[in-house]
Amino acid sequence: MPRHHEDSLLPTSPIDLKRFKFVGSKEVNRAWTQGAQIMGTVPTIQLHNGIAMPLLGFGVFQMTDEEAEQSVVDAIDIGYRLIDTATSYMNERAVGRGIARVGIAREDLFVTSKLWVADASYDGTITAYQRSLDKLGLEYLDLYLIHQPYGDIYGAWRALEDLYEEGKVKAIGVSNFSPARLTDLMLNNRIKPMVNQIETHPFHQQVAAHELMQAEGVVHEGWAPFAEGRSGLFSNETLVAIANKHGKSVGQVVLRWDLQREVVSIPKSVRRDRIAENFAIFDFELDDSDMQRIAELDEEKKLFVDHEDPAFVKMLFSRVLPD
């Protein structure tokens, strides 16, 4: 069991501590007294509207309802405060049940969902947002993202701006927007996205996108931090060597690397032991040589979908989601 000492909970340099606030300490302390195996508070990064977003969260893509409900309970119990779902994951109701089972105060959670392509229009977005809230059993979302850069994303963005200005959602953003798409959206609307969630892992580090987003004050959230294990991530020699050096796992090294780059990461697991392992990243630090060696793993190539591929776009619009 890790030491329960304030110092061990703090992220260390090169993260600029002035940019972080700590959330959830009360619940974490309660979890500690209840004997939770993994402890820690989650450092947050400030969005450009002042909202604090945890730098480590929990993703629920490709889970059955049973897995989503139970793993959300486990994740919150272990200390995660950010839950990342989407309409297209078809598990918003199960996520909502998990949140309700834990009984955590709403303001101590940061819940994200995403707008599906078929709903990407002004009216579609207003309706879809309420549908997501109803399924999740929540009064508001902390972050609502346009999931894919297709459909009437301008109409969708104007709806998000209105929902935000009416106080119905705490923060708004996009996902899978290339630097050019993001720039276009920023130049032609009232409110800049607060977050862009994009594929990010050691084999696709998104350095140029990251620099643009940092310069523009848009927080970089990375999806598939483990590349879903593709390209042998968990047995990669460099990552294994760095993990051994710190007495940590490859997964923990990857998530710590994200944290030190100020990339919000949202690892997914349906196993409580791994959910806990993935949370134990606040008690060690990668040094410059570790960071450099990981930087050299970048192949600058997407491992999942090609957003420029017409077949992918057609596939998205052919998907009919059940109610």
Ligand SMILES: NC(=O)c1ccc[n+]([C@@H]2O[C@H](COP(=O)([O-])OP(=O)(O)OC[C@H]3O[C@@H](n4cnc5c(N)ncnc54)[C@H](OP(=O)(O)O)[C@@H]3O)[C@@H](O)[C@H]2O)c1
């Ligand atoms: N915006 C988008 O378009 C988009 C796209 C994809 C994903 N996302 C978000 O990003 C989240 C994370 O991405 P992802 O779910 O695709 O993949 P991921 O987090 O990169 O990888 C998940 C895989 O790694 C395994 N795993 C987790 N922790 C592990 C550990 N410590 N050691 C060994 N294996 C481990 C999991 O298996 P077990 O579950 O069996 O442990 C699962 O097979 C999603 O859940 C979703 O919220 C967003």
